[in-house]
Amino acid sequence: xxxxxxxxxxxxxxxxxxxxxxxxxxxxxxxxxxxxxxxxxxxxxxxxxxxxxxxxxxxxxxxxxxxxxxxxxxxxxxxxxxxxxxxxxxxxxxxxxxxxxxxxxxxxxxxxxxxxxxxxxxxxxxxxxxxxxxxxxxxxxxxxxxxxxxxxxxxxxxxxxxxxxxxxxxxxxxxxxxxxxxxxxxxxxxxxxxxxxxxxxxxxxxxxxxxxxxxxxxxxxxxxxxxxxxxxxxxxxxxxxxxxxxxxxxxxxxxxx
Numbered sequence: 278x279x280x281x282x283x284x285x286x287x288x289x290x291x292x293x294x295x296x297x298x299x300x301x302x303x304x305x306x307x308x309x310x311x312x313x314x315x316x317x318x319x320x321x322x323x324x325x326x327x328x329x330x331x332x333x334x335x336x337x338x339x340x341x342x343x344x345x346x347x348x349x350x351x352x353x354x355x356x357x358x359x360x361x362x363x364x365x366x367x368x369x370x371x372x373x374x375x376x377x378x379x380x381x382x383x384x385x386x387x388x389x390x391x392x393x394x395x396x397x398x399x400x401x402x403x404x405x406x407x408x409x410x411x412x413x414x415x416x417x418x419x420x421x422x423x424x425x426x427x428x429x430x431x432x433x434x435x436x437x438x439x440x441x442x443x444x445x446x447x448x449x450x451x452x453x454x455x456x457x458x459x460x461x462x463x464x465x466x467x468x469x470x471x472x473x474x475x476x477x478x479x480x481x482x483x484x485x486x487x488x489x490x491x492x493x494x495x496x497x498x499x500x501x502x503x504x505x506x507x508x509x510x511x512x513x514x515x516x517x518x519x520x521x522x523x524x525x526x527x528x529x530x531x532x533x534x
Contacts, residue, residue: 278432278534279305280455280495282526283315283322285508287439287498288461288476292344296504298322298528299344302457302497307409307430309334312352314438319348320355326529330355335406338369338383339438340416340423344498346373346383353384357391368396368404368411372422380420400424400449414449416440419475427453432534435491439498442481447488454534456491458482459498460525463506464514476500479511486519497526 284298292299300319303326304311310333312319323330333356338346356365367374367384374389374397376382389395396404399422400415414425418439425438427450435453439461440446450456462478477485486494494515499508508525516523526532 278430278434278455279303280434280457280532281326281328282497282528282530283326283328284318285497285499285526285528286504287344287459288500289344291461291498291500291504292317294501296501297499300348301345302436303328304428304434306428306432306434307407309406309409311335311337311428313337313426313436314339314345315348315352316344317347320351322529323352331358333365335366335368337411337426338367338373339425339436340370340418340420341372341376341380341383342420342439345439349383350385350388353388353391360388360391363391364393366394366396366406367392368398370413370420370422370424371397371399372420377420377422398424412449415446417443417446417475425449435489437477437485439476441475441477442485447485450485450489450491453489453491454493455532456486456489456494458485458494458496460496460508460511461498461500461503463503463511465506466500466502479515483515483518486515486521486523491521494521494523495526495532496523499525
């Protein structure tokens with residue numbers, strides 16, 4: 278399994294400043310090439326890092342927000358050669374692919390027609406991509422239909438996506454080999470008065486890690502204050518508190534297992 282972070286910025290302010298890139302995550306597992314949550318800059322950073330966009334098997338979208346979907350349309354265009362080759366699977370939340378109530382979908386109908394297959398997922402749904410099993414997991418976030426993913430194949434990879442901690446979240450991500458946490462807020466922004474209801478902060482990350490028992494935790498998707506405090510410092514604190522291996526990802530870093 279290979280995981281490459283094409284950017285580790287998260288949230289509207291972290292992305293808008295571009296102190297870190299925000300291009301999402303590229304994954305190779307079970308002989309498949311996947312692009313997860315291609316935010317702003319995915320195309321540019323994928324090209325600079327020699328990601329084979331024409332060979333993608335699937336694009337995965339956890340929710341509709343721009344920091345997770347901004348470059349999805351252009352990736353579809355590249356993958357399908359402008360629609361001349363109908364191929365690839367688009368997997369995502371209902372809001373991202375269809376829209377929901379007053380929220381418009383992220384993918385234009387024009388590009389939806391280019392895909393070989395479209396899979397709309399709700400929490401608990403599964404999809405088998407040959408030997409790779411993809412399961413959608415619940416989130417609590419600004420997008421009411423947002424999901425996380427568990428990819429089970431060579432290794433079990435859990436991607437919580439954007440969510441605050443809620444009772445039962447751990448049940449969907451237990452005993453993963455790799456747990457990827459979108460870690461927007463550090464401890465100093467974790468007070469009750471801040472009411473950070475849409476994202477993971479350090480204290481809720483601690484709780485989730487302790488209750489899921491992963492072999493490795495990778496934090497990413499950092500907000501501006503997190504960048505100032507230092508993601509590595511928060512990761513070190515989490516490792517000390519939980520006894521688990523916790524690593525703060527860097528832009529373009531590659532993990533191979």
